[in-house]
Amino acid sequence: MSFVSAQNIFQSYDGRPILERVNLEVDEGEFISIVGASGCGKSTFLRLLLAQEQPSRGAIRIGGAVPAAEPGPDRGVVFQKYSVFPHMSVRENIIAGESFRRPLGRFFGAAKKAARARADATLERIGLGHVADAYPATLSGGMQQRLAIGQALAAKPRILLLDEPFGALDPGTRLAMHDFLTELRAAAPMTVFMVTHDLAEGFKLGDRVLVFDKPRWDPHDPGAYGATITYDFDARDDGIPFQTIKEVANVPDQT
Amino acid sequence: MRFINRRPGLALGVFLAALPFVAVLVAYIIGSQMRLAENPSDKLLPAPATIAQTAERLFTTPDKRSGRILLWHDTAASLIRLALGVGISAVLAVIFGLLIGLQPHMRAAFSGFVSVVSMIPPLAMLPILFIVFGLGETSKVVLIVVGILPFMIRDLSQRVIEIPREMIVKAETLGASSGVIALRVALPQLLPRLIQALRLSLGPAWLFLIAAEAIAADQGLGYRIFLVRRYLAMDVILTYVAWITALAFAMDLMLRWLSRRAFPWSEAAL
Ligand SMILES: Nc1ncnc2c1ncn2[C@@H]1O[C@H](COP(=O)(O)OP(=O)(O)O)[C@@H](O)[C@H]1O
Ligand SMILES: [Mg+2]
Numbered sequence: 001m002s003f004v005s006a007q008n009i010f011q012s013y014d015g016r017p018i019l020e021r022v023n024l025e026v027d028e029g030e031f032i033s034i035v036g037a038s039g040c041g042k043s044t045f046l047r048l049l050l051a052q053e054q055p056s057r058g059a060i061r062i063g064g065a066v067p068a069a070e071p072g073p074d075r076g077v078v079f080q081k082y083s084v085f086p087h088m089s090v091r092e093n094i095i096a097g098e099s100f101r102r103p104l105g106r107f108f109g110a111a112k113k114a115a116r117a118r119a120d121a122t123l124e125r126i127g128l129g130h131v132a133d134a135y136p137a138t139l140s141g142g143m144q145q146r147l148a149i150g151q152a153l154a155a156k157p158r159i160l161l162l163d164e165p166f167g168a169l170d171p172g173t174r175l176a177m178h179d180f181l182t183e184l185r186a187a188a189p190m191t192v193f194m195v196t197h198d199l200a201e202g203f204k205l206g207d208r209v210l211v212f213d214k215p216r217w218d219p220h221d222p223g224a225y226g227a228t229i230t231y232d233f234d235a236r237d238d239g240i241p242f243q244t245i246k247e248v249a250n251v252p253d254q255t
Numbered sequence: 256m257r258f259i260n261r262r263p264g265l266a267l268g269v270f271l272a273a274l275p276f277v278a279v280l281v282a283y284i285i286g287s288q289m290r291l292a293e294n295p296s297d298k299l300l301p302a303p304a305t306i307a308q309t310a311e312r313l314f315t316t317p318d319k320r321s322g323r324i325l326l327w328h329d330t331a332a333s334l335i336r337l338a339l340g341v342g343i344s345a346v347l348a349v350i351f352g353l354l355i356g357l358q359p360h361m362r363a364a365f366s367g368f369v370s371v372v373s374m375i376p377p378l379a380m381l382p383i384l385f386i387v388f389g390l391g392e393t394s395k396v397v398l399i400v401v402g403i404l405p406f407m408i409r410d411l412s413q414r415v416i417e418i419p420r421e422m423i424v425k426a427e428t429l430g431a432s433s434g435v436i437a438l439r440v441a442l443p444q445l446l447p448r449l450i451q452a453l454r455l456s457l458g459p460a461w462l463f464l465i466a467a468e469a470i471a472a473d474q475g476l477g478y479r480i481f482l483v484r485r486y487l488a489m490d491v492i493l494t495y496v497a498w499i500t501a502l503a504f505a506m507d508l509m510l511r512w513l514s515r516r517a518f519p520w521s522e523a524a525l
Pocket of ligand 1: 013014018036037038039040041042043044045
């Protein structure tokens with residue numbers, strides 16, 4: 001069985017179907033980009049992966065475990081906004097990645113010192129060492145998102161979920177964030193799901209690009225059907241799939 | 256240029272800010288002089304000089320019978336009641352605000368109840384409080400709590416609900432328990448709001464304090480004002496009113512300063 005497995009997922013709000021028949025198998029270490037029209041349910045799918053919501057039908061398993069009932073430290077997340085804690089300094093935000101699972105949410109004594117040292121090492125690595133004592137509001141958007149990713153990774157999640165993490169950044173900062181994310185993955189392989197509305201970004205960063213769309217469409221009632229994964233592109237090797245494609249004769253299209 | 260886009264310069268701004276104060280003062284002086292010219296023993300609008308003399312006496316001269324300076328004594332008594340009432344309300348409001356804002360069962364159980372209770376006019380409860388708690392300190396403190404707590408709980412729980420869901424979910428993904436989320440995510444973000452709520456509640460708190468003191472007390476600023484009312488001692492009343500205003504203003508300034516000092520992160524966003 002694959003690492004992350006979503007089987008026959010349906011989700012509807014107030015009887016309105018948003019997602020239908022979503023099936024997905026993901027191997028450990030894969031980077032999955034998710035693209036699709038605005039409002040088609042990408043964030044909904046991410047919330048399901050996060051276990052922030054339960055699907056109306058179907059189940060999502062990570063590592064074969066029972067489906068989670070609520071978000072936990074095995075799933076890290078970075079949203080477009082509100083991803084760091086505004087009342088904590090940059091360093092405290094990183095420490096929170098480890099300390100929030102403690103009984104009082106804090107380290108004390110020697111453990112506190114050690115966590116502080118680890119946080120400072122992390123901050124150096126992600127290029128935020130010089131602003132360790134600043135509050136997030138004083139940081140640029142790119143630095144805030146870098147901090148958010150660093151904080152999520154400090155908790156050592158099994159999968160990392162990114163919902164349009166660079167959506168609010170200017171193009172230059174966005175490119176720098178791509179390099180940042182690529183470096184992090186080179187240093188420590190991790191399974192990532194990233195929603196983006198930038199197709200090029202999806203292909204650049206992803207191993208696979210999933211397209212969410214409505215396979216059925218009723219012109220008289222646009223909300224009648226939900227979206228599903230309509231394409232599952234191989235995006236390795238700069239998205240030029242014929243380099244590795246295996247031709248399988250007499251088998252209908254898998255997607 | 257449009258009327259709404261015209262702005263005063265610095266000098267004009269200061270002048271305009273001072274204008275209402277000066278106007279009220281001048282109107283008072285004129286009225287006082289007119290009445291005193293007609294009847295030198297008029298007590299309704301004492302001359303500013305008389306008020307100043309009275310104020311000096313009140314602030315510095317001990318009472319003949321008790322040997323204490325009554326104004327300071329009244330101030331201490333009132334401030335203790337106020338601090339107790341406001342302090343108890345603040346602590347309870349934070350606890351209930353967090354519970355109602357974070358926990359769906361608590362919200363289901365209490366948010367409707369608090370809304371209804373906050374509609375009860377607190378002064379209508381005063382006789383009940385006197386009957387239940389007696390005429391001592393307790394009933395006065397409880398009136399302040401009853402008067403401002405429902406509003407503070409509603410305000411603070413709403414602030415907790417307004418914390419972006421993303422932030423709560425983020426804390427969950429870091430492994431935080433409900434308690435850690437309340438303690439390390441919600442509470443610190445609630446404290447600046449608490450100070451705002453306190454600033455808004457101080458006015459009503461004074462109102463309830465003075466009302467309770469007026470009806471049943473043997474010391475306190477409200478007690479004194481209503482006591483000397485019988486002798487039409489306007490000079491004393493005006494001094495006390497000015498003093499209460501100064502106290503309230505100073506508290507508001509202090510809270511504003513505290514908010515800026517204690518929560519640099521919330522100021523940084525501005
Ligand atoms: N909690 C909710 N309750 C009701 N409708 C929702 C909820 N969350 C999302 N929706 C609706 O579901 C649809 C998909 O939303 P979303 O997953 O956020 O889309 P996107 O692909 O842009 O991320 C939208 O029409 C949105 O209005
Ligand atoms: Mg979205």
